[in-house]
Amino acid sequence: xxxxxxxxxxxxxxxxxxxxxxxxxxxxxxxxxxxxxxxxxxxxxxxxxxxxxxxxxxxxxxxxxxxxxxxxxxxxxxxxxxxxxxxxxxxxxxxxxxxxxxxxxxxxxxxxxxxxxxxxxxxxxxxxxxxxxxxxxxxxxxxxxxxxxxxxxxxxxxxxxxxxxxxxxxxxxxxxxxxxxxxxxxxxxxxxxxxxxxxxxxxxxxxxxxxxxxxxxxxxxxxxxxxxxxxxxxxxxxxxxxxxxxxxxxxxxxxxxxxxx
Amino acid sequence: xxxxxxxxxxxxxxxxxxxxxxxxxxxxxxxxxxxxxxxxxxxxxxxxxxxxxxxxxxxxxxxxxxxxxxxxxxxxxxxxxxxxxxxxxxxxxxxxxxxxxxxxxxxxxxxxxxxxxxxxxxxxxxxxxxxxxxxxxxxxxxxxxxxxxxxxxxxxxxxxxxxxxxxxxxxxxxxxxxxxxxxxxxxxxxxxxxxxxxxxxxxxxxxxxxxxxxxxxxxxxxxxxxxxxxxxxxxxxxxxxxxxxxxxxxxxxxxxxxxxxxxxxxxxxxxxxxxxxxxxxxxxxxxxxxxxxxxxxxxxxxxxxxxxxxxxxxxxxxxxxxxxxxxxxxxxxxxxxxxxxxxxxxxxxxxxxxxxxxxxxxxxxxxxxxxxxxxxxxxxxxxxxxxxxxxxxxxxxxxxxxxxxxxxx
Numbered sequence: 171x172x173x174x175x176x177x178x179x180x181x182x183x184x185x186x187x188x189x190x191x192x193x194x195x196x197x198x199x200x201x202x203x204x205x206x207x208x209x210x211x212x213x214x215x216x217x218x219x220x221x222x223x224x225x226x227x228x229x230x231x232x233x234x235x236x237x238x239x240x241x242x243x244x245x246x247x248x249x250x251x252x253x254x255x256x257x258x259x260x261x262x263x264x265x266x267x268x269x270x271x272x273x274x275x276x277x278x279x280x281x282x283x284x285x286x287x288x289x290x291x292x293x294x295x296x297x298x299x300x301x302x303x304x305x306x307x308x309x310x311x312x313x314x315x316x317x318x319x320x321x322x323x324x325x326x327x328x329x330x331x332x333x334x335x336x337x338x339x340x341x342x343x344x345x346x347x348x349x350x351x352x353x354x355x356x357x358x359x360x361x362x363x364x365x366x367x368x369x370x371x372x373x374x375x376x377x378x379x380x381x382x383x384x385x386x387x388x389x390x391x392x393x394x395x396x397x398x399x400x401x402x403x404x405x406x407x408x409x410x411x412x413x414x415x416x417x418x419x420x421x422x423x424x425x426x427x428x429x430x431x
Numbered sequence: 432x433x434x435x436x437x438x439x440x441x442x443x444x445x446x447x448x449x450x451x452x453x454x455x456x457x458x459x460x461x462x463x464x465x466x467x468x469x470x471x472x473x474x475x476x477x478x479x480x481x482x483x484x485x486x487x488x489x490x491x492x493x494x495x496x497x498x499x500x501x502x503x504x505x506x507x508x509x510x511x512x513x514x515x516x517x518x519x520x521x522x523x524x525x526x527x528x529x530x531x532x533x534x535x536x537x538x539x540x541x542x543x544x545x546x547x548x549x550x551x552x553x554x555x556x557x558x559x560x561x562x563x564x565x566x567x568x569x570x571x572x573x574x575x576x577x578x579x580x581x582x583x584x585x586x587x588x589x590x591x592x593x594x595x596x597x598x599x600x601x602x603x604x605x606x607x608x609x610x611x612x613x614x615x616x617x618x619x620x621x622x623x624x625x626x627x628x629x630x631x632x633x634x635x636x637x638x639x640x641x642x643x644x645x646x647x648x649x650x651x652x653x654x655x656x657x658x659x660x661x662x663x664x665x666x667x668x669x670x671x672x673x674x675x676x677x678x679x680x681x682x683x684x685x686x687x688x689x690x691x692x693x694x695x696x697x698x699x700x701x702x703x704x705x706x707x708x709x710x711x712x713x714x715x716x717x718x719x720x721x722x723x724x725x726x727x728x729x730x731x732x733x734x735x736x737x738x739x740x741x742x743x744x745x746x747x748x749x750x751x752x753x754x755x756x757x758x759x760x761x762x763x764x765x766x767x768x769x770x771x772x773x774x775x776x777x778x779x780x781x782x783x784x785x786x787x788x789x790x791x792x793x794x795x796x797x798x799x800x801x802x803x804x805x806x807x808x809x810x811x812x813x814x815x816x817x818x819x820x821x822x823x824x825x826x827x828x829x830x831x832x833x834x835x836x837x838x839x840x
């Protein structure tokens with residue numbers, strides 16, 4: 171019987187886990203009165219659902235719908251003038267939710283606050299670009315990597331992956347080595363989907379070049395007009411790939427490098 | 432006409448289709464001053480930039496995805512490939528984040544060695560900045576002189592860890608090796624050489640150079656408020672008059688014990704940033720000299736003692752059965768940090784390099800986010816390039832000191 175692998179999380183997993191192992195948790199400290207973090211929490215108390223200090227950072231959980239107002243308060247009242255980082259964590263398999271975090275820095279106090287909120291799959295989050303320009307790239311990256319839509323973002327577009335990419339690479343359902351679309355991306359884009367059968371998965375080569383094709387490839391060394399026939403009556407000799415198994419060295423080898431132009 | 436879904440090579444760098452008299456040009460991704468793989472789409476009115484759109488992702492390797500599929504120790508060499516000019520800064524930032532998560536601290540000697548390596552890397556990175564920035568602006572000879580000293584710095588790294596570029600010289604919980612014999616003396620003489628060259632070659636060639644000043648002064652101006660708002664860190668922030676160095680403000684490793692200054696410039700332009708880089712090299716050599724005596728006074732232990740997470744020393748593994756068992760589990764399954772999340776900022780040569788790690792108690796990180804300074808410094812280009820001339824674009828890109836290994840990750 172084939173081994174069962176859950177499809178909602180295709181990340182690498184430990185091959186052995188002790189059934190009775192309970193992972194400890196990093197200690198969470200309460201916020202002491204009179205500290206800077208207590209003042210922050212006082213200003214944020216209308217929004218904070220849960221708050222604690224974890225490894226030196228104040229973590230405040232808020233409602234995702236109030237993220238703009240909460241972060242505005244944090245910036246204007248508490249002096250957190252830099253948004254260092256913003257991204258998400260995929261909890262779709264467990265809770266059907268994304269966990270979003272915003273990391274802030276107060277330059278004067280040298281303190282850091284992390285705002286955490288959760289949104290359901292398919293929900294959008296409000297952009298904080300009007301408050302922090304650094305969120306411009308960060309939110310685009312989050313959209314690219316997780317597919318989380320950001321309302322009122324000035325230019326929500328993929329940033330790291332190509333614009334015509336399908337799928338969002340940092341989702342837990344996305345395999346490390348890419349999916350079907352990713353493996354055929356170059357072939358689809360350059361030759362078209364119909365070439366999948368002609369090229370075949372074993373010869374799938376992102377660097378494949380049809381040397382007589384002046385529509386899709388430029389000539390190295392000299393230019394020819396778009397689409398001109400440059401075969402001069404020759405028929406194309408297909409590039410043969412070396413076969414690593416069952417090579418018959420007595421017969422002619424598979425490679426025909428001498429005969430190619 | 433060009434079809435957007437085919438690779439048509441004809442006039443791909445120019446677009447004449449617009450009705451107004453602006454021209455759209457592609458800067459990169461193969462431009463020699465694009466510092467790797469930056470594609471910058473510039474809309475020009477005459478020679479003036481009207482709109483700039485940085486397009487990144489040409490070096491995207493999915494390092495954050497790889498982190499979710501590797502154990503914590505496996506991932507460490509991958510961090511070399513982020514900011515490949517100063518690999519140890521990445522190794523260290525990652526190792527420190529994991530150590531904070533585990534709640535362990537490296538022993539004193541490991542801390543000294545790490546701080547030494549970090550500062551050597553900072554000098555190497557700043558020399559690289561100076562070389563390429565000067566080359567971009569047009570000062571060829573500075574490139575050669577700066578690379579000479581950088582080579583000697585990389586020789587130091589090679590003497591320590593065997594690699595020149597991708598060091599992996601730091602481990603989670605300490606360092607793998609003690610310094611080789613004579614390394615400290617070599618390092619000190621290299622510091623003398625660097626100080627001499629900074630004063631008598633680089634600054635003598637550039638600081639009062641008429642052309643250099645004309646090309647850099649009042650170019651790439653970014654105000655203090657904008658610098659904060661756009662997420663600028665490191666020299667980009669200090670060049671705009673905000674004194675914030677993570678080594679001073681949120682000290683890690685030995686920086687709280689070391690005596691060094693944080694140079695600040697309120698010029699807000701490329702020239703001020705260039706001066707800061709020169710001054711930071713001096714401060715780094717100053718730190719390196721102070722570390723020599725600290726190294727000699729420290730105990731020889733190199734890795735933290737936390738058998739649950741970090742393998743015991745070799746002697747213990749070879750003599751004690753339980754240490755061998757723990758080592759076996761750590762090698763085959765990887766360490767399992769406690770559940771929790773951590774964000775640890777460090778001052779890399781480029782700015783604030785931070786690692787956010789979310790652990791669910793598994794040997795694989797549930798989520799790892801690398802906060803790369805260059806990523807945000809690329810974002811700011813769309814703001815500061817507007818209104819400048821096309822000849823200054825190269826200066827500004829050079830002055831932001833972006834490295835595409837960490838922009839695209």
